[in-house]
Amino acid sequence: MPDPRCPVCGQPSARRSPGERSAFPFCSDRCRQVDLARWFGERYAVPAEEEDAPGDDDATVTGQG
Template identity: 60%
Template sequence: MPDLQPTCPTCRRPSGAPSENPAFPFCTDRCRLVDLGAWFNEEYRVPGKPAPTTQEEDPD
């Protein structure tokens, strides 16, 4: 059956109607901030760059 009830991406609770909920699609503004924080954390999690390997020159 179609799920017409919008749910909060953060806590999965019904987020209500967008016209009545300024934090839509989140249930509350708090959940919106939580999701934003998680998003930024993901952004900061960049894959570790391989350290530049400097070949030691052999001084003759």
């Protein structure tokens, strides 16, 4: 198994010390923040669709008006 690479910058994120594993799998804490910012950015960019319930059997269509 090859060494894990940072999903942000692509550099090898080799674990040096047990204490630095907080940023894993990122190479550094900075890249970790960048990845988080991306996630938040996408959440705000895409329209909020909060419909986790499958409810496909409900074919109730409300008329417009």
